[in-house]
Amino acid sequence: MGLFIAQILTGLANASALFMVASGLSLIFGVTRIVNFAHGSFYMLGAYVGYSFMQVLPGGFGFWASILLAGLVVGIIGIIVEMLVLRPVYKAPELFQLVATFGVILVIQDLTLLVWGADDFLGPRAPGLKGIIRIMGEPVPKYDLALIALTPFVAFALWWLITKTRTGILVRAATQDREMVGALGVNQAWLFTGVFFLGCALAGLGGAVQLPKGGADLLMDFNILSAIFVVVVIGGMGSLPGAYVAAVLISVLNVFGVNYLPQSTLALMFVVMVVVLIFRPFGLFGREEVAGEHGQVGEPERPIKPAGQTARMIVVVGLVLLGLLPLVGDSFILVLITDIAIFCLFAASLHFLLGLGGLVSFGHAAYFGGGAYAAALLVTYAGTPMELALILAPLAAGLTAIIFGWVCLRLTGVYFAMLTLAFAQLLWSLVFQWGDFTGGDDGLVDIWPSEWASGTTTFYYLALVLCIGGIILLRHTAHSPFGYALRGARDSARQAEATGINTKHVQWVAFGFAGAMAGIAGGLFVFSKGSIFPNELEIARSFDALIVVFLGGVKTLAGGVVGGAALEGAKDYITRFEYWRLLLGLLIIFVVILAPDGIAGTLRKWAERIGFIKREDQA
Amino acid sequence: MLEIKGVNSFYGKAHVLNDLSFDVERGQVVALLGRNGAGKTTTMKSVMQLVVPQTGSVTYQGTDITRMAPHKVAKLGLGYVPEERRIFTDLTVMENLEVGRQPAREETVTWSEDMLFDMFPNLAERRTNRGKELSGGEQQMLTIARTLMGNPSLILLDEPSEGIAPVIVEEMARVILRLKKDGLTVLLSEQNLHFAQAVADRVVIIESGTAKYKGTLGELNAHPEVRDTYLSV
Numbered sequence: 001m002g003l004f005i006a007q008i009l010t011g012l013a014n015a016s017a018l019f020m021v022a023s024g025l026s027l028i029f030g031v032t033r034i035v036n037f038a039h040g041s042f043y044m045l046g047a048y049v050g051y052s053f054m055q056v057l058p059g060g061f062g063f064w065a066s067i068l069l070a071g072l073v074v075g076i077i078g079i080i081v082e083m084l085v086l087r088p089v090y091k092a093p094e095l096f097q098l099v100a101t102f103g104v105i106l107v108i109q110d111l112t113l114l115v116w117g118a119d120d121f122l123g124p125r126a127p128g129l130k131g132i133i134r135i136m137g138e139p140v141p142k143y144d145l146a147l148i149a150l151t152p153f154v155a156f157a158l159w160w161l162i163t164k165t166r167t168g169i170l171v172r173a174a175t176q177d178r179e180m181v182g183a184l185g186v187n188q189a190w191l192f193t194g195v196f197f198l199g200c201a202l203a204g205l206g207g208a209v210q211l212p213k214g215g216a217d218l219l220m221d222f223n224i225l226s227a228i229f230v231v232v233v234i235g236g237m238g239s240l241p242g243a244y245v246a247a248v249l250i251s252v253l254n255v256f257g258v259n260y261l262p263q264s265t266l267a268l269m270f271v272v273m274v275v276v277l278i279f280r281p282f283g284l285f286g287r288e289e290v291a292g293e294h295g296q297v298g299e300p301e302r303p304i305k306p307a308g309q310t311a312r313m314i315v316v317v318g319l320v321l322l323g324l325l326p327l328v329g330d331s332f333i334l335v336l337i338t339d340i341a342i343f344c345l346f347a348a349s350l351h352f353l354l355g356l357g358g359l360v361s362f363g364h365a366a367y368f369g370g371g372a373y374a375a376a377l378l379v380t381y382a383g384t385p386m387e388l389a390l391i392l393a394p395l396a397a398g399l400t401a402i403i404f405g406w407v408c409l410r411l412t413g414v415y416f417a418m419l420t421l422a423f424a425q426l427l428w429s430l431v432f433q434w435g436d437f438t439g440g441d442d443g444l445v446d447i448w449p450s451e452w453a454s455g456t457t458t459f460y461y462l463a464l465v466l467c468i469g470g471i472i473l474l475r476h477t478a479h480s481p482f483g484y485a486l487r488g489a490r491d492s493a494r495q496a497e498a499t500g501i502n503t504k505h506v507q508w509v510a511f512g513f514a515g516a517m518a519g520i521a522g523g524l525f526v527f528s529k530g531s532i533f534p535n536e537l538e539i540a541r542s543f544d545a546l547i548v549v550f551l552g553g554v555k556t557l558a559g560g561v562v563g564g565a566a567l568e569g570a571k572d573y574i575t576r577f578e579y580w581r582l583l584l585g586l587l588i589i590f591v592v593i594l595a596p597d598g599i600a601g602t603l604r605k606w607a608e609r610i611g612f613i614k615r616e617d618q619a
Numbered sequence: 620m621l622e623i624k625g626v627n628s629f630y631g632k633a634h635v636l637n638d639l640s641f642d643v644e645r646g647q648v649v650a651l652l653g654r655n656g657a658g659k660t661t662t663m664k665s666v667m668q669l670v671v672p673q674t675g676s677v678t679y680q681g682t683d684i685t686r687m688a689p690h691k692v693a694k695l696g697l698g699y700v701p702e703e704r705r706i707f708t709d710l711t712v713m714e715n716l717e718v719g720r721q722p723a724r725e726e727t728v729t730w731s732e733d734m735l736f737d738m739f740p741n742l743a744e745r746r747t748n749r750g751k752e753l754s755g756g757e758q759q760m761l762t763i764a765r766t767l768m769g770n771p772s773l774i775l776l777d778e779p780s781e782g783i784a785p786v787i788v789e790e791m792a793r794v795i796l797r798l799k800k801d802g803l804t805v806l807l808s809e810q811n812l813h814f815a816q817a818v819a820d821r822v823v824i825i826e827s828g829t830a831k832y833k834g835t836l837g838e839l840n841a842h843p844e845v846r847d848t849y850l851s852v
Binding site: 166169170172173176177179180181182183184185186187188 | 667669688689690693694699701705707708709710714715718719720721765766769
């Protein structure tokens with residue numbers, strides 16, 4: 001009994017920081033409709049900034065003042081980010097701002113490394129709260145009890161701000177209809193900035209307040225990210241009470257999980273999330289999000305046409321050049337192009353879902369990594385030859401996508417995106433924690449191609465044929481009746497239904513198909529590297545693909561391929577620098593601001609302007 | 620007071636307002652009449668800069684407000700009552716009014732919640748109800764009350780009589796005449812000629828985004844052929 005209560009108390013204490021960070025994310029989403037992926041980065045900054053203040057401010061007063069100052073400083077950094085990065089892109093299509101926040105993650109990661117160095121910091125203990133108290137014989141840290149007592153006050157202050165003050169009323173009004181709030185004389189720009197300040201300050205507070213428990217390190221940003229998304233989704237996007245209840249639920253479950261199911265702690269919260277969403281699709285306290293109701297601005301979707309003469313010529317010339325490359329290029333170039341081709345197929349498969357289906361999947365790495373692991377496991381345990389493994393990899397990935405898709409497609413918009421992320425994380429945690437079977441963190445090694453394909457040049461041709469074949473198949477599908485149905489379901493689900501298209505079914509098939517294509521890329525990846533590690537299933541991998549698709553251009557068919565080639569090529573060059581994340585992050589932010597149609601979209605606009613390609617409306 | 624000169628507005632590639640020009644004099648009630656799709660709502664939005672005209676200008680009390688941010692336009696004393704009502708459904712009546720609150724301005728009546736509840740007694744009983752719990756007519760009154768909280772000099776009413784019960788339409792007409800008496804200028808858009816005849820001093824008839832007829836209500840009544848050409852009576 002004593003242990004049970006002690007565990008509940010630990011869970012409640014852990015919920016404190018989680019609630020602060022998650023409520024900040026929820027608040028920002030509610031008003032600005034931006035899913036701030038950089039929120040974990042603000043949490044990390046809070047920890048570092050708080051740590052630095054604690055070094056100079058002495059005593060109990062200094063400790064708590066440092067936490068408040070950390071919140072304030074991080075809030076101000078949030079304002080800077082909002083004004084420099086997000087303001088220019090508010091008018092871009094709804095999910096486009098996401099990419100900008102990916103860029104912010106990379107920039108903050110490297111700036112933190114630059115300022116504080118690579119060493120982890122052990123958090124200072126809170127003066128006056130260093131010891132433990134025995135509750136029914138079990139030790140409970142005093143600081144945990146302080147956190148448990150403190151959190152309701154933070155929650156109450158937030159609740160008061162949101163429900164009782166004019167600012168709170170305006171924030172809630174803007175959550176519903178920001179254009180109308182503007183038409184009534186309220187400057188929404190400052191309202192947005194204010195909300196961003198508050199949200200980031202809460203993340204900073206969360207980071208600083210957990211210092212005595214967890215310290216500060218450079219992995220904090222991604223580590224908390226999935227937990228806060230889970231909390232916000234379980235609680236309901238935009239709901240403060242929901243964030244609190246969900247934070248407590250997840251934290252308490254986690255503590256019990258560590259004690260009773262240590263093999264599955266990481267998977268546990270995703271399982272809870274999936275269960276909650278099946279019964280309450282919009283979270284415990286949330287309500288349905290209708291896409292596009294918040295004054296989404298942008299050009300109407302252009303119809304996608306089959307490639308014209310010029311475009312076909314360019315592609316043929318490009319293919320011939322790629323085919324001749326082994327005659328002149330060294331093996332380094334061949335390996336690089338192989339990597340790029342594999343990544344392009346992966347990106348193109350996500351682009352198919354996102355651009356044509358309007359299905360924003362945040363967890364596409366599950367099918368890339370899933371295909372890769374399927375191949376690797378087959379080779380390791382069944383001695384399967386490469387040829388068969390390459391056929392079974394897409395089948396396994398496609399099957400996984402069909403199972404995951406069945407659950408995910410019950411939801412739409414942000415909830416769909418979060419659910420796909422959760423499933424990807426579920427798969428990742430399975431692979432990561434089931435070390436006996438999957439090798440865990442050590443991965444699976446010694447997976448090489450069959451004898452005939454083991455030469456760099458042969459494998460280059462093999463990868464090229466399969467990747468280009470896959471990309472052509474994706475393009476071909478886009479122009480098939482199935483592609484039309486998919487686009488119809490994206491643009492107007494109701495109208496598509498009315499013409500007899502089973503939109504959910506079409507989307508489900510598309511989800512499985514895209515998964516299978518990603519599986520081919522994954523299978524090729526294993527054989528080109530000879531090994532596979534869990535990081536191919538990580539959030540970061542899914543983000544890579546998303547960045548590529550957005551940067552390439554969602555609305556153009558070539559977007560995935562162009563973006564994939566650009567990012568993979570740029571990475572190869574940029575990663576030679578020490579602070580390559582900073583460079584890449586800035587590059588992403590600049591592309592987002594300067595070329596909001598993506599690389600392919602912007603190139604097409606230029607081409608149209610100089611008369612190289614005819615515009616549809618003139619043709 | 621309000622001058623719209625050669626305004627061309629687009630929705631994407633659709634050309635909605637086509638060289639639209641007309642004026643609204645201080646203290647008058649002007650009715651913008653036209654069929655569905657004639658461009659009435661776009662005219663309202665173009666005045667408010669919610670739709671930014673590509674060419675032409677909108678001048679309010681001598682200030683060119685073209686391309687100004689909508690919240691600045693509102694602060695100058697233009698009050699916008701949208702067609703779809705767009706009240707904040709999760710906020711209470713009192714909170715909806717709070718969103719509309721702006722500082723007092725010299726040239727107009729300074730509205731308080733109590734004055735508005737006098738004018739809309741139904742709302743007074745519903746002050747702690749959420750927007751989504753109100754009837755259509757109550758929502759329409761709340762939209763007007765919310766805009767009045769900004770103490771506007773000119774109010775833009777987009778189809779105030781649409782989709783509400785006849786009793787409430789009558790009340791709406793009384794409210795508009797009362798606002799006129801208080802010195803407010805009103806530009807309202809209507810399909811309902813009878814409603815316009817009850818409240819308007821002047822009418823502007825638009826068709827395909829162009830002003831086809833401008834005149835007083837009396838003149839329009841003297842030319843039934845104009846009415847028959849542009850309005851479906």
